[in-house]
Amino acid sequence: MAKYYxxxxxxxxxxxxxxxxxxxxxxxxxxxxxxxxxPVAAGCEMQEGMxxxxxxxxxxxxxxxxxxxxxxNPFALEAAIAPHIAAEQANVTLSVEKIxxxxxxxxxxxxxxxxxxxxxxxxxxxxxxxxxVPLNKTEFFCDIATNLQMPVVLVVGxxxxxxxxxxxxxxxxxxxGLTLAGWVANCVDPNADVVEDNIDxxxxxxxxxxxxxVPHFDQxxxxxxxxxxxxxxxxxxxxxxEPLL
Numbered sequence: 001m002a003k004y005y006x007x008x009x010x011x012x013x014x015x016x017x018x019x020x021x022x023x024x025x026x027x028x029x030x031x032x033x034x035x036x037x038x039p040v041a042a043g044c045e046m047q048e049g050m051x052x053x054x055x056x057x058x059x060x061x062x063x064x065x066x067x068x069x070x071x072x073n074p075f076a077l078e079a080a081i082a083p084h085i086a087a088e089q090a091n092v093t094l095s096v097e098k099i100x101x102x103x104x105x106x107x108x109x110x111x112x113x114x115x116x117x118x119x120x121x122x123x124x125x126x127x128x129x130x131x132x133v134p135l136n137k138t139e140f141f142c143d144i145a146t147n148l149q150m151p152v153v154l155v156v157g158x159x160x161x162x163x164x165x166x167x168x169x170x171x172x173x174x175x176x177g178l179t180l181a182g183w184v185a186n187c188v189d190p191n192a193d194v195v196e197d198n199i200d201x202x203x204x205x206x207x208x209x210x211x212x213x214v215p216h217f218d219q220x221x222x223x224x225x226x227x228x229x230x231x232x233x234x235x236x237x238x239x240x241x242e243p244l245l
Contacts (some may be wrong), residue, residue, distance in 0.1 A: 002118030003180055003244055005153045006145035010165035012043045012129040014157025015186040017055040020124045021062035021232040025124040026241035028064045035065040035107055035120035040128055043080030051076040065120045085133040094135045100147045103225045107210040121245060131169050140240040142176055151181035153203045159189035164196055170206055180208040182243050212239035
């Protein structure tokens with residue numbers, strides 16, 4: 001039976017893509033097929049004659065199932081700003097209906113069934129920013145997860161204010177009627193204080209499994225690596241994908 005999840009975060013720039021890619025890699029190492037999708041991406045650059053996004057490419061690199069770029073990231077926006085504004089500037093219409101349809105076409109035959117069928121054992125759909133980032137004037141990224149009834153994986157950026165951001169997001173997910181399938185503590189701030197205390201509080205307070213605690217990595221050293229998306233390989237040993245499978 002296929003497993004599919006919506007990946008959200010407590011904020012922007014807290015490592016959703018790295019965590020999603022690392023989970024996909026973990027699934028592949030267990031002999032499972034995996035697929036990561038980034039339906040909407042702002043901050044794309046022209047590569048090989050089309051707009052491409054580094055997050056989408058990282059997910060593709062970690063997936064065992066190969067799709068065309070346009071299937072992974074059908075809505076590629078050039079401006080590195082809020083997606084709904086980037087879409088307006090590019091005269092692109094974003095809607096839950098269009099995005100949900102693209103996800104179904106790319107990965108899922110019947111995602112509303114209790115026994116969902118998919119081209120991969122594990123499908124991760126990454127949102128943008130946090131839970132309530134707008135798609136347009138009336139819809140939000142969380143509405144995609146609600147439309148598809150996808151369980152949610154929450155990436156918590158461990159830094160000052162993370163407890164408040166995490167607990168508010170957990171409450172919002174519950175209010176949407178969706179299941180929080182798991183969460184990851186991603187240590188994004190190397191100068192953060194009382195990190196272990198904050199993580200211990202979240203473990204006690206969030207009624208979902210902690211899939212791992214990912215330490216802070218020196219991004220400059222990793223970017224100098226000869227391996228593409230080496231950060232995925234650094235993060236994956238700290239994660240447990242089993243609860244999602």
